Amino acid sequence: MKKALVVLEKEWLELRLQRALLLATLFLPPLLTTIAIAAFVLVGLVPASGSAGRLPLIPELVGLSPQELSQVLAGRQFSVLFLLVPIFIPSVLASYAIVGEKRERTLEPILATPIETWELLLGKALAALIPALAITLASATVFVAGIVVFAVSAAVRDLIVTPGWILAVLVDTPLLALTGVALIVILSSRVNDPRTAQQISAVLVVPVLGLIFGQLAGVVVLGPGLALGIGVILAFVAAGALWVATRLFQREVILTRWR
Amino acid sequence: MAHAIETHGLTRRFDGRVAVEGLSLTIEPGTVFGFLGPNGAGKTTTVRMLAALIAPTDGDAIVAGHALGVDDTALRRSVGILTEQPGLYDRLSARQNLRYFARLYDLEPARVDAQVERYLHLLDLWDRRDEPVGTFSKGMRQKLAIARALLHEPTVVFLDEPTAALDPEAARTVRQFVKGLRAEGRTIFLTTHNLPEADELCDSIGIFQRKLLRMGSPGELRAGLFGAGTIVRVVGDAARYVPMARSLAFVRGVHAEGEALTMELDDPDARNPDLVDALKAAGARIRYVERLQHSLEDVYLRLVGGHK
Numbered sequence: 339m340k341k342a343l344v345v346l347e348k349e350w351l352e353l354r355l356q357r358a359l360l361l362a363t364l365f366l367p368p369l370l371t372t373i374a375i376a377a378f379v380l381v382g383l384v385p386a387s388g389s390a391g392r393l394p395l396i397p398e399l400v401g402l403s404p405q406e407l408s409q410v411l412a413g414r415q416f417s418v419l420f421l422l423v424p425i426f427i428p429s430v431l432a433s434y435a436i437v438g439e440k441r442e443r444t445l446e447p448i449l450a451t452p453i454e455t456w457e458l459l460l461g462k463a464l465a466a467l468i469p470a471l472a473i474t475l476a477s478a479t480v481f482v483a484g485i486v487v488f489a490v491s492a493a494v495r496d497l498i499v500t501p502g503w504i505l506a507v508l509v510d511t512p513l514l515a516l517t518g519v520a521l522i523v524i525l526s527s528r529v530n531d532p533r534t535a536q537q538i539s540a541v542l543v544v545p546v547l548g549l550i551f552g553q554l555a556g557v558v559v560l561g562p563g564l565a566l567g568i569g570v571i572l573a574f575v576a577a578g579a580l581w582v583a584t585r586l587f588q589r590e591v592i593l594t595r596w597r
Numbered sequence: 598m599a600h601a602i603e604t605h606g607l608t609r610r611f612d613g614r615v616a617v618e619g620l621s622l623t624i625e626p627g628t629v630f631g632f633l634g635p636n637g638a639g640k641t642t643t644v645r646m647l648a649a650l651i652a653p654t655d656g657d658a659i660v661a662g663h664a665l666g667v668d669d670t671a672l673r674r675s676v677g678i679l680t681e682q683p684g685l686y687d688r689l690s691a692r693q694n695l696r697y698f699a700r701l702y703d704l705e706p707a708r709v710d711a712q713v714e715r716y717l718h719l720l721d722l723w724d725r726r727d728e729p730v731g732t733f734s735k736g737m738r739q740k741l742a743i744a745r746a747l748l749h750e751p752t753v754v755f756l757d758e759p760t761a762a763l764d765p766e767a768a769r770t771v772r773q774f775v776k777g778l779r780a781e782g783r784t785i786f787l788t789t790h791n792l793p794e795a796d797e798l799c800d801s802i803g804i805f806q807r808k809l810l811r812m813g814s815p816g817e818l819r820a821g822l823f824g825a826g827t828i829v830r831v832v833g834d835a836a837r838y839v840p841m842a843r844s845l846a847f848v849r850g851v852h853a854e855g856e857a858l859t860m861e862l863d864d865p866d867a868r869n870p871d872l873v874d875a876l877k878a879a880g881a882r883i884r885y886v887e888r889l890q891h892s893l894e895d896v897y898l899r900l901v902g903g904h905k
Contacts, residue, residue: 341700344697344700344701348686348689351693352686355688355689442687443682443684444684444686445684446650446680447742447745448701450648450676450680451701452702452703453701454670589650589651593650593651594611
């Protein structure tokens, strides 16, 4: 375990030295949060004229004023980003940490040390997961605070910050992020470019996008039950992906089978 | 005293293809062993097996007192390895690179900085210690990779092509460093294509092509393949003395080229005076008498070429 922390420390040291990567990943959630709150505030300032009564709305939005409706629609669209970002960031960081290391031929000297391969993998996975989840959760908290402060009514707040969304952020996205890291490890055995690994791992956003569009269309309601159900499925998927990843991340396999 | 490295029938197959076949050898502590062979001969696979990076399909080995496959973590802690590619973190400084590996090699925290400093000084990198490795020359990178292999003071060190692509000055520095390691009592397992370098550094040499073709000291390898001999340089055409030389009982072979008369003898040290007397009696005027010295390249090419 001690060596996993040594690996983690080195990964963060390298990350600090990669300004472009740092800007492109870790500053993204705060930036999006700022834009989201600004947009939320602005649509709330639109004068309340006309009526939303004749619009084809999903049942839970019926009866809202135009201001409330604008804020709910804007808030919900932005809230979805907090489900996507924790997939994107760890995949980018892990791809540089693993595929990048493979490309630079630095893996063999590490494997020659007394480190266990699980320690190496754990260190790299944590180095990608911790900052991504921490900054996403921090940004989500700021987003929720912005919603609470600037919502034109309590109904708006309750329709954006739902128990289902909170559970999805707390339970489903970390599991998706974990699956993303495992997928990067699996892809590392075949690709030599971090960007290729990122592009392939982007497939993970597809189910999230399905959830988003389903919710916008009123077909899916992201309640606590659904969020937990998805969490259970994701737990199995993440466990399976990690199992495959650890089988591939062995000295023998890395040195003789990775291409 | 126990051997530094001892292998018995070490074999590695990849999907039915034999990369290393029945390698049996012993290497004594405090010596430099040269492992020579063409590209694709299985040298890297052998080094990886001995450094406990990959497992043998068959056979066994003891390296630095640790049996392969028993406690490989302890074995890895006792050996150092310079891989074919230096494999350094370009964004990190020389010091940060070494500190990372020192910690991975389980050095006590109090010793980490001292060891890093020691090897940066030894390899003349101290002045550049805080610069990103990406700015280093090829020679500096190679020296840093060597430092990394030694931080934990291993008793057995594997060096894969340590002077490949280095300029003559950097290559000489590395060779001097290897000699210094031997003087400290470490065992060096040196893989190289630079045959003069192997001749200069190695106490024993193994010529390898999937299996061990021959092993011995450079002198033993030469004598075993070519025998001993003498070159006599005479005034005028040496060919006129060939019949006389062939008539001498202790001469096993004669070859003339220009003024040089090359002869294979049973025992040059004892027979050279008789040889010189016979040539003078035949009217030869002698310029020089030299020992016939086959290069390691001759040995290598005969063994590897003959095996193809």
